Each structure stands twice: as C-alpha cells, then as structure tokens.
Amino acid sequence: MKKEKKKKLVEELSKEITAAKGVVLTSFEGLNSEETAELRKKMRRGKVRYRVVKNTLIKRSLTSDADKGLEPYLQGPVALAICQEDPLKPAKIIKDFIAEHTKMKLMAGMIEGKLMDGKILLAVAALPPREVLLSQVFLRMKSPVYGLVNTLSGVLRKLTGSLQAVKEKKEKDKS
8 A cells, every 4th residue: 555545544544533423443353254244234234334454554543542542452453343423333233243253352442532442342332222221210210209199099099988988878877
C-alpha cells in the first residue's frame, strides 16, 4: 500500500472512530471465508462497519486518550466493528455470532468513550434494550402503588359489605 493511501486510510479511520458511539475489536483467527462473509453480512444489516486493517494503521488512527486504551489489544489478526448509531449494536452482533462460531473472540471495545474488555462487553451486550430496561424499572416502581390501592380498596369492600350486612339485619329485625 502506498504512503498516500495509508495516510488517507488512517485519517478516515480516525474520523470514524472519533465519531463512533461503539467500537469493538475482535480476533477473527480461525474463521474461514464463508464465516467471515456471514459476519460481514450481519454487520451490514445492523448498520455496523466491519473492517480488517493492519494493527499499525489502527494505532495511528487512535488519536484521543480514550481511544489509546485500545492499543494493548492490537495483537494478532484484529478487525474493527464501528457503529455510528447504536453503541451496543456491534457487541450484540458479535455476541450472537460467537454463540454459533466459538473460534472468534471479542477482545475489547469502547462504548460511548468508555473502554471495556471483552468479558464486560459481552455481559453488557447480553442486557435487554434500553426501552425494555426502562419499562421494567417503571413497572417495579408502580407495583407498590398498585399494592396500596388494592389494599385500600379491599378495606372499602369489607366496610361496604359490613354496612350492607348491618342494613339487611336491621331490615330483618323490623319485619
């Protein structure tokens, strides 16, 4: 690769990584071409850019201090998965892919500027989507209120039933 082409690639990668919400480093060692093509297809469907680039070029493209945390993971054959929209999308796709193809490894990643190693990233990727988590929190916050309402309505039902029984007894006593 010529110097100008490498320089252009480094600049392009640097812009992508800086603007990305989610960046994941994977080791694709042991995958055959069919498996790699399958992974690329899944990445494209998820609007994730999956690139195999030389480690030295990736190192040059890591400009910010936060990005530089990825440098220790740049050993051996490494690929970058970059997403501009959903920070967890690359990790989720790779987690699902690893379940089918155990040869692949998730090495590390950055989610909205926070560095995470592979194990933590896999755990975070296993979480349900944000909307689901928020609805679960909301339901748990609402349940004590529903319990109180049901308890109070039970007391009112018993009081109403008792008053009805007293009324019926008095009517019976009059007759």
